[in-house]
Amino acid sequence: MYAKKDLSFSALRKILSERFSNLTDTRQREKINHSIHDVFMSGFAMMFFQEPSLLRFQQSLEDDIHNNNLKTLFGVGSIPKDTQMRDIMDEVDSQELEPLFDDFFRPLQRGKHFEQYRVLEKHYIVSVDGSGYFGSDTVCCPGCLTKENKKGEVHYEHQIVQAAIMHPDMRQVIPLAPEEVRNTDGKEKQDCEINAGKRLLHKIRSSHPKLPLIIVADSLYSKQPAIEEIVSLRMRYVLTVKPGDHKKLMEWVNEQRVLKETSRMEVKDRKGRTHIYEWINEVPLNDNKKTVMVNYLEYWIEDRGKITCHNSWVTDFPVDDENIGELVRIGRCRWKIENEVFNTLKNQGYYVEHNYGHGKKNLSINFFILNLLAFFMHQIFELTDTLYQQLRKKMGSKENLWGCLRGVLNVLIFESWEYLLERNLTPSRFL
Numbered sequence: 001m002y003a004k005k006d007l008s009f010s011a012l013r014k015i016l017s018e019r020f021s022n023l024t025d026t027r028q029r030e031k032i033n034h035s036i037h038d039v040f041m042s043g044f045a046m047m048f049f050q051e052p053s054l055l056r057f058q059q060s061l062e063d064d065i066h067n068n069n070l071k072t073l074f075g076v077g078s079i080p081k082d083t084q085m086r087d088i089m090d091e092v093d094s095q096e097l098e099p100l101f102d103d104f105f106r107p108l109q110r111g112k113h114f115e116q117y118r119v120l121e122k123h124y125i126v127s128v129d130g131s132g133y134f135g136s137d138t139v140c141c142p143g144c145l146t147k148e149n150k151k152g153e154v155h156y157e158h159q160i161v162q163a164a165i166m167h168p169d170m171r172q173v174i175p176l177a178p179e180e181v182r183n184t185d186g187k188e189k190q191d192c193e194i195n196a197g198k199r200l201l202h203k204i205r206s207s208h209p210k211l212p213l214i215i216v217a218d219s220l221y222s223k224q225p226a227i228e229e230i231v232s233l234r235m236r237y238v239l240t241v242k243p244g245d246h247k248k249l250m251e252w253v254n255e256q257r258v259l260k261e262t263s264r265m266e267v268k269d270r271k272g273r274t275h276i277y278e279w280i281n282e283v284p285l286n287d288n289k290k291t292v293m294v295n296y297l298e299y300w301i302e303d304r305g306k307i308t309c310h311n312s313w314v315t316d317f318p319v320d321d322e323n324i325g326e327l328v329r330i331g332r333c334r335w336k337i338e339n340e341v342f343n344t345l346k347n348q349g350y351y352v353e354h355n356y357g358h359g360k361k362n363l364s365i366n367f368f369i370l371n372l373l374a375f376f377m378h379q380i381f382e383l384t385d386t387l388y389q390q391l392r393k394k395m396g397s398k399e400n401l402w403g404c405l406r407g408v409l410n411v412l413i414f415e416s417w418e419y420l421l422e423r424n425l426t427p428s429r430f431l
């Protein structure tokens with residue numbers, strides 16, 4: 001047994017199969033020639049093997065070997081054409097796919113791999129950030145966000161707010177279900193990132209009612225209403241603050257600094273750099289009468305007279321010289337979601353900004369979610385599947401790994417995922 005049983009490829013595929021089979025199918029029965037399961041599973045397989053083009057994927061399926069691999073590995077019965085796939089996927093509400101993030105999360109949470117994500121007093125960091133995954137001047141749907149420039153030209157966009165559990169020392173991240181920034185009542189009142197962010201926080205709390213969480217996010221969230229929302233959901237926070245966005249707070253901190261009321265700590269590292277920490281507890285976030293009181297921390301790295309890094313955060317953890325180092329590491333996870341999630345999805349094989357098809361209702365977000373689920377499954381393998389880890393090490397980059405797997409899938413039929421990995425890890429055993 002290479003992977004933990006309930007996190008193995010076949011266990012996770014079974015989870016997908018069950019959800020896909022039960023998606024709402026609005027087609028008339030007599031007109032169905034491909035099941036909704038087969039449509040979504042084919043789409044997922046394309047993302048899983050990181051195929052950049054739906055049409056190319058479709059064409060490759062016309063040859064028998066590929067077609068058979070989709071049947072053996074993913075349990076797809078009959079394979080739809082690309083146009084059919086788009087039409088059928090467009091009709092399904094993306095909320096029906098969201099429970100899959102919890103389905104993947106539960107076995108991970110039960111296993112020992114999850115414990116290594118703990119930080120400060122057994123909490124888990126949830127980093128939250130917004131990102132666009134589609135933009136066009138011509139292609140659009142009623143759910144598109146619109147931006148008009150001075151010339152009256154309209155630009156269309158799709159954005160999501162994404163959350164992921166992460167640890168400062170771990171490369172692998174655990175994505176949670178995204179929340180779409182989406183127009184529902186036409187152009188007049190556009191949805192915005194902070195509102196979608198609040199909906200996301202509620203969604204996270206209802207999926208994980210007891211998980212001790214620390215929300216890490218940028219200065220869009222370090223405003224009073226968002227902080228009150230976080231606290232009301234029994235979550236902790238470490239949020240970026242910027243001088244431009246928090247003038248009153250910064251004035252207050254500077255006054256306290258002059259009065260020598262702030263605490264300061266300097267640590268030299270082996271490279272000769274100085275890490276400077278400064279903090280003060282119980283300061284008002286703004287000048288409202290009912291301001292929320294926060295604890296403020298600031299951090300610099302000084303390298304041969306130059307400042308190479310400088311950030312500030314507010315938190316509800318009382319800061320002291322024991323926990324300041326860890327709080328800074330937690331706050332810096334704010335950038336990890338950009339690097340390890342968005343950058344990977346956009347630039348390292350997942351082609352998340354590719355236009356696989358936009359649709360009129362849900363196609364674009366459904367493709368995004370399938371892609372994110374493929375990423376999630378790969379992250380689980382990186383954490384738990386020793387065979388996958390060995391092959392990943394052998395192949396160097398992820399692109400190399402998936403390129404190689406796609407290559408052999410074109411010439412051989414594989415009964416199982418494990419066999420596919422073994423065959424690539426030690427080809428000589430199969431001569």
Ligand SMILES: [Zn+2]
Nearest residue numbers: 140141143144
């Ligand atoms: Zn759209």
